[in-house]
Amino acid sequence: MQFLFWSYLLILLVHSELFSTEISCYNFMHLRIARILKDAKKSTFTKNVVLYTFFSAVQKCIPFLLLILLAHFFSREEIGYLTLYQTIYLIALPIFTLNGDTSTSINYYKLPRYEFKKYLTNVIFYTFIYFVSICLVIIPFLNFLSRSLKFPRVWLIVVILSTFPRL
Numbered sequence: 044m045q046f047l048f049w050s051y052l053l054i055l056l057v058h059s060e061l062f063s064t065e066i067s068c069y070n071f072m073h074l075r076i077a078r079i080l081k082d083a084k085k086s087t088f089t090k091n092v093v094l095y096t097f098f099s100a101v102q103k104c105i106p107f108l109l110l111i112l113l114a115h116f117f118s119r120e121e122i123g124y125l126t127l128y129q130t131i132y133l134i135a136l137p138i139f140t141l142n143g144d145t146s147t148s149i150n151y152y153k154l155p156r157y158e159f160k161k162y163l164t165n166v167i168f169y170t171f172i173y174f175v176s177i178c179l180v181i182i183p184f185l186n187f188l189s190r191s192l193k194f195p196r197v198w199l200i201v202v203i204l205s206t207f208p209r210l
Contacts (some may be wrong), residue, residue, distance in 0.1 A: 060174055074134070080096075082180065096106075110122075111134070113125070114129050124194070124195075126199055127192070128194075128201075128202065131194070131199070131202050132202050132205065134208065135202055135203065136206050138177065139173075139174055139177055139203070139206040139207065140170055140174070140206055140207070141170055141173060143166040143167075143169075143170045147162075147166055149165060150162055154193070170207075174207050176204060181203065185200070187201055
């Protein structure tokens with residue numbers, strides 16, 4: 044790796060005006076990095092990466108900032124129920140929806156329009172059938188789940204019903 048760097052530097056020095064002036068390796072690298080940053084500022088890819096990173100960071104910070112507000116208004120027990128609700132929701136979401144929302148967003152760009160319409164219809168149909176069948180299996184066990192998770196039965200029903208609109 045160092046050999047490639049030094050040979051590249053030597054070729055640049057021989058074939059440029061820099062050969063006549065004394066320039067250190069630090070200055071050369073500084074100029075090279077400045078040029079790369081200047082080109083990166085013009086790139087739409089770089090702008091998209093920066094925007095995505097910024098909004099992802101904001102999305103991750105919002106729950107943390109809301110927790111401070113929630114801690115002021117709710118008791119520890121209520122915050123525990125909220126955390127338990129979120130955990131059960133995140134576990135139940137892929138089970139109930141079969142990740143149809145993710146596959147739909149991926150295949151939106153991959154499939155032609157007419158194939159995507161068929162695909163979307165199938166995803167909605169099979170997700171609905173699967174959701175109903177899972178509900179029929181889980182509903183008889185709600186009391187058992189409520190006792191073992193120490194979580195109110197009503198909120199378990201809310202978790203089940205809130206996973207379906209995700210599609």
